[in-house]
Amino acid sequence: MDKIQNKARPVFPFTAIVGQEEMKLALVLNVIDPKIGGVMIMGDRGTGKSTTIRAIADLLPQIEVVSDDMFNSHSSDYDLMSDFTKQKLDNGSQVITTFIKVPMIDLPLGATEDRLCGTIDIEKALNEGIKSFEPGLLAKANRGILYVDEVNLLDDHLVDILLDSAASGWNTVEREGISIRHPARFVLVGSGNPEEGELRPQLLDRFGMHAEIRTVRDPSLRVKIVEQRTKFDQDPYSCLAEFKHEQNQLKNNIILAQKKLSTIVIDYDLKVKISQICGILNVDGLRGDIVTNRAAKAFAAYQNKEEVDISDVKMVIKLCLRHRLRKDPLDVIDSGAKIDQIVGEVLS
Missing domain, CATH: 1.10.8.80 (Magnesium chelatase subunit I, C-Terminal domain)
Incomplete structure (x- = not known):
């Protein structure tokens, strides 16, 4: 029984998602080249935005990260490496690596700036002379996907921080003259419903792509979507097995495209x-x-x-x-x- 409880909850397979080709293509292209600048997905409620974004993250191949590093640092690419790992390498120390799933981080609407960027323990810095940093969501999202649902309802200054980090690939936290900078390379995915308000044009412009999705009107296609979802909810593992070949094929196509x-x-x-x-x-x-x-x-x-x-x-x-x-x-x-x-x- 314990074994079943400890098992990660299965994610709906990306290749099983019916329709919404525009959104799927935008996500795949951003995964192939994160420098495209993320994607804004605008559409009706209940059109599978969150399901699709979680599905693409689950599909991606594992990444190699430095084991004792809190920023998912790369072991050889300086642009994806924290100062902590750079110092280790400069000192000739050996770096131990491990493989992890691509991080998929959700940014809750009520998040504070500290929760997003991380905080510096000023007391520890002043008393003990140690730069103690509590990483935020930007650190956890490095080399992964950062997903903001209802981005049009998010506080404007948080959206500014997000977009600045996504564009520069770095996050800097400064307090009382103490500064910490770390890599924050992630695919920024925002979603929202146009009925709840538009994003400011200057913020919208910073997203690389913009996918519009509509509720499927074709009755037979709607039935297919409902059946697919019901089948997955009843027995997720047989549904995953059914789409295993397509999932592996898409994963290989993405890896080949990244190399090419x-x-x-x-x-x-x-x-x-x-x-x-x-x-x-x-x-x-x-x-x-x-x-x-x-x-x-x-x-x-x-x-x-x-x-x-x-x-x-x-x-x-x-x-x-x-x-x-x-x-x-x-x-x-x-x-x-x-x-x-x-x-x-x-x-x-």
Whole structure:
């Protein structure tokens, strides 16, 4: 009986999720290249946002981390290593590593800044001269996924901190002249319901991608989703066994794409066309151009290609630009359709 209680609760398999292809693609591409900058998932309640995000984290291969390090430090990549591990290596000390599941950290809505960033024990620092740091959620999420449900209800200054850390890959905590800095490289995934309020445009712009999901209307597809979920709830292990082959195949495709990513090339003329589309759509700044280039490369790697072609750009560009268009209350055409129209003209 104890053995059963200690077993981790199974996670719904990613490949068993029916529909919501836009959200699934955005998550897979961010996992292949975390520098895309995360994804904002906006959609109706009960459309499987949380289920899908937990499922992608569970699917990912284990990562190697330094055993006695609280930041999931990498043993050889300096960008993913804390000062504690760097000092050890500089001193010639041996670093012991272990394999862990990719961290999947939930940020609760009521979280404080200390809970998010971590805290420094000032008393200990002053009395004993020791920098004692209590890590926060950003430290735990390093090299993993940080998920914020109802991100549009989160305190604005916490959203600022999150986005700054996600963009720079570092978190700095300063109190009374004492400063601690640690790596915070994570895929930031936010979800929300548009009915509960929009995110500020400048915050929305900082998310690499924006997926819109709608409730499935097709009755036969709805029945399939309900049956799939019921089957999993009744016997999760047989459901996991049923999708084991697809899960392993997707996991291998992601690993291969991650390895291949650095060799993917994108033709100069295609880069010009991407920037031309961003210009016609009046996209502010250059984030849209950069993210579209990155996402197209990640998608090409995922398709096992050597070079980005027009079909790759068409597949990802709406996800990368939809949330960057200026909102015009008099517009009769929605942002997605507007992008499709311009992409059709430029990439014909």
